[in-house]
Amino acid sequence: MxxxxxxxxxxxxxxxxxxxxxxxxxxxxxxxxxxxxxxxxxxxxxxxxxxxxxxxxxxxxxxxxxxxxxxxxxxxxxxxxxxxxxxxxxxxxxxxxxxxxxxxxxxxxxxxxxxxxxxxxxxxxxxxxxxxxxxxxxxxRFADEDIIRITREKILGYEAIDVSVAEFGTRRRHSYQVHKLVVKTLKEEGKRSFIGSSNLHLAHLFNTKPIGTHAHEWFMFHGAKYGFKMANQLALENWTNVYRGDLGIALSDTYTTRFFFQSFDKKFAKLFDGVRHDSGDPIAFAKATIKHYERFKIDPTSKTIVFSDALDPKKVIDIADFCRSRIGMSFGIGTNFTNDVGLPLxxxxxxxxxxxxxxxxxxxxxxxxxxxxxxxxxxxxxxxxxxxxxx
CATH class of the missing domain: 3.20.140.10 (nicotinate phosphoribosyltransferase)
Structure with a gap:
């Protein structure tokens, strides 16, 4: 096969x-x-x-x-x-x-x-x-030229609204060939908006930035080892002990965002560059995040939310309209890039x-x-x- x-x-x-x-x-x-x-x-x-x-x-x-x-x-x-x-x-x-x-x-x-x-x-x-x-x-699936056209239209649309976009679509891509076409097109056409790929091989192949920090399993393991109440705090602490401030986007929803913010104290809020949204209402999440930073007298515009939950162009526009001038933002887009080929997902x-x-x-x-x-x-x-x- x-x-x-x-x-x-x-x-x-x-x-x-x-x-x-x-x-x-x-x-x-x-x-x-x-x-x-x-x-x-x-x-x-x-x-x-x-x-x-x-x-x-x-x-x-x-x-x-x-x-x-x-x-x-x-x-x-x-x-x-x-x-x-x-x-x-x-x-x-x-x-x-x-x-x-x-x-x-x-x-x-x-x-x-x-x-x-x-x-x-x-x-x-x-x-x-x-x-x-x-x-x-x-x-x-769609022909290669159609995939290139669709990808070009999307990234030019993101450029038109002045947002930063990364490609996050490895896990449920249609195929390696489609994925390669998509990243190549994003690199060529998204001069201002495209900031990199979560796929390390394709980031290397097309000389773009590899994007990513940690996933839910990092926090899930800490829950098994240390208990649910200590999981977020110790997961963040162990992360910073390795990376010393690099790779500073914290995933927020392993045990719900509400509970995460109880652990994301002033130290972590200042040390981490921002947080990633991966479930729930993105606007409600943005509001809660802004409020959390303001509680510690941290300027939200100095921080970034990476939105990554089943995004498409309409969702990105709605989120960008709310976040602009309130908090930094970028978008990690997965299957809407790598499996938009005319077949059921x-x-x-x-x-x-x-x-x-x-x-x-x-x-x-x-x-x-x-x-x-x-x-x-x-x-x-x-x-x-x-x-x-x-x-």
Whole structure:
């Protein structure tokens, strides 16, 4: 199914997976994690899908960081120290960490192993599942020239309203080819608005900035190790202990934004460059964020909100109209860039489900976003967390 080696690079992954991996290596080298594929959209997978996926997973063990890629990281990511880059140079995917089972048209994928190793699987696996889903059913997408035109129209529209836009679409892209076309077009046409890509390989390929900090799993693990009440505070503290002020956009909604702001005290509010919005009403979030900064006598226009929740041009315009002159803003746009090809979108995720901190026991992890539809985790643990945090 995959033909040549697929994915094409070890760096064909979201940047925050590498920044988190570096932090995990330093803080939690003995921790283990489990992840699970969640088919939110109830998609039916064609016969033989599991075999195609297993073949691609097996091929991934050949991927390795090459000298050019390392040089790019050294030049563009000085906060990734030589020790980590040496580690990444020797890193290889281990297919035995992934289990794939197909029963009829239902697909089960699980991942288990040391957290610093398994952390890299989620994004490329989702990208492969998405690409194979469309290919194996021979679903015809728009022609390349149409994708280029659509992408050009979008980025020129964003330039017209003077906003900064990053591409965040690796996980549920239609295909690598479409993703590559999109980033190339954004780079060529978005001279003022396009600020970079979350995909480290494509950022390198098109000489643009890699964008990203951390994801929900960073906070979810801290909840399993330290308890829900201490999770946000210790996750932020451990992050700053590694990056010392770099990579300063904090993800806010792992245990709801309301609870996050209880931990995001004056120290963190001053140290971090801003926060990322990933669920709930973006305008309500912006209002709460502005109010939080003003409480500490911090000028909100000196800070940035990165909006990244299912954005399209209309949503971006509405958010920009509210935020302009009130608070800094940028936008991370995913599938609206990389899967706007005339086909139904997939609704799939891979999430950490359990963590095993050193010398402890397997503990279910949860995510309590600002909307219930994005809750993930064991239902009993979700209710325990909600009760414990008075949510």
């Amino acid at each position: 995959s033909g040549s080696l697929f994915p094409v690079s070890l760096l064909d992954n979201d940047f925050y997976k590498f920044t988190m991996q570096n932090a995990v290596v330093k803080h939690f080298p003995y921790a283990k994690a489990r992840y699970k594929f969640i088919n939110r959209g109830g998609h039916s997978f064609p016969k033989g899908f599991d075999q195609a996926l297993k073949k691609a997973i097996k091929e991934m063990r050949q991927l390795k960081l090459d000298d050019q890629e390392r040089a790019y990281l050294e030049e563009n990511c000085p906060y990734l120290d030589p020790t980590y880059l040496d580690f990444l140079k020797g890193y290889r995917y281990d297919p035995s960490e992934v289990s794939v089972i197909q029963r009829g048209d239902d697909l089960e994928v699980t991942i288990e192993g040391l957290w610093y190793r398994t952390i890299l699987w989620e994004v490329p696996l989702m990208a492969i599942i998405s690409e194979f889903y469309y290919k194996m059913q021979a679903l015809r 997939m609704n799939i995720v891979i999430k950490m489900t359990e963590a095993l901190p050193e010398h402890e026991i397997w503990t279910p992890v949860v995510k309590l976003s600002d909307i219930r539809e994005k809750y993930t985790g064991d239902p009993k643990m979700i209710e325990l967390a909600r009760s414990f945090l008075h949510l």
